[in-house]
Amino acid sequence: MAATKFREIAEHLVREITLLPPGSRIEGEHEVAARFGVGRAAARAALQELERRLLVCRVRGVGTFTARRIDYLVSPDQPPSWSRTVRAAHSRPRTVVRRCETVPMPPEVAGPLGREPGSPCHRLQRRSFVDELPACWGTEWVPADVLPELGVALGASDSLDRILRESAGATPRRAWWRAALECASAETAAELGSRAGDPAWLVESLNEDVPSGRLLYLSHRWLRADTVRLVLETGGTPGPRPA
Amino acid sequence: MAATKFREIAEHLVREITLLPPGSRIEGEHEVAARFGVGRAAARAALQELERRLLVCRVRGVGTFTARRIDYLVSPDQPPSWSRTVRAAHSRPRTVVRRCETVPMPPEVAGPLGREPGSPCHRLQRRSFVDELPACWGTEWVPADVLPELGVALGASDSLDRILRESAGATPRRAWWRAALECASAETAAELGSRAGDPAWLVESLNEDVPSGRLLYLSHRWLRADTVRLVLETGGTPGPRPA
């Protein structure tokens, strides 16, 4: 099966590390090379193989660690909330506001949101973390009529979902979304703390208030594929539905 | 920006190959090493960087070529047809039946399809190609009451969508689906002609007949991420909808 040295080493290491909890430190390149009696290139190839399979995370100057990766379910049935989704995966969420400014709504945003182009709108740029590791970055467009004092509310909570529930009396839900896996541009990679060309999700979503159907905000976010295992699902359950 | 040799070479090559049509042959490792006056490891790293960004495709014993990658839109508004979707991307589709047998419907299939467990059902295993490159593999479960003679119909056409339209008088549409990006198991990778651990999409979908709402079949397919750029979208247009 694995006729090469580095694959045999990789298979050996897989069996060892699958037992360990996420974030555990494992052997580095030099140690693997010494333990298996191979050159550093072979040891390196083995660890890169594990990295490619998203089983380990390697950081220069620090070491090699078993991967932390969370499941992130995007569905109309799930609330569009970073903090809730991350906590559901037993990890710690955090979101940091990078910019929040009120601007005239651009036409490409006004169209989906059903507002007048040029009407006042909050442009919110944020980064989100899983266990303090950068995982998500993007922009939300919130019409001012939804919540005039968004900037003030962000001082009290970093969850947009929570703010809209508590300060705007809304119940957000994903009304429409689109997702694709891309290769990160240099700019996107910089925000995500990854490298240009690394795989990243682009998730666009339009969110509405459940009871009223009023459109609340438009979201445009990048997620690191090595940190977030995205699962995308249409609403409802797979099965016979009423006519 | 790119302080290393291999990144500079990679950037240089990116500018050259973005002008070329897909499938064009480009320089190999030895040529790149000679042209840029570096060792083979640096040349190799540069070409691997392009491969990681899905810009080139490398085959041992053959050479390095600019990538062919098609857009594959999964949406309730798009027909669930491999051949239609691939042709829409200006490529040649082909599907090969590996197995087609009539079996009692397993419970996990009967549930979503709203049939009795154990009722007769076609279990259809197929591989699909883009421009003769393996790209997709999976299973479809078609209740026998939808089309008793599925095996016969497959002799005339390799498109399940077309068969259902012409022989069963149905208009298939995706009623529900779920998608996630996984690392291929050894078995899946073998069917896709890729390597274990390579990224692959798992797309499950439940398809119905548009006018009647009758559930037609359940699909469970793997797609090579380096061949298919999957875009997943909910139905409808992003914008204000009628109440």
Add this chain to the structure above:
DNA sequence: CAGTGGTCTAGACCACGGG
């Protein structure tokens, strides 16, 4: 058969992060 990418050695120097 010649040419391709895949693997591997035995070195070397470097950039980075933490104590």
Add this chain to the structure above:
DNA sequence: CCGTGGTCTAGACCACTGG
């Protein structure tokens, strides 16, 4: 400062593909 992973050389042999 030391250890980490990142880069790189100059070789070598191999497996695979195509003509």
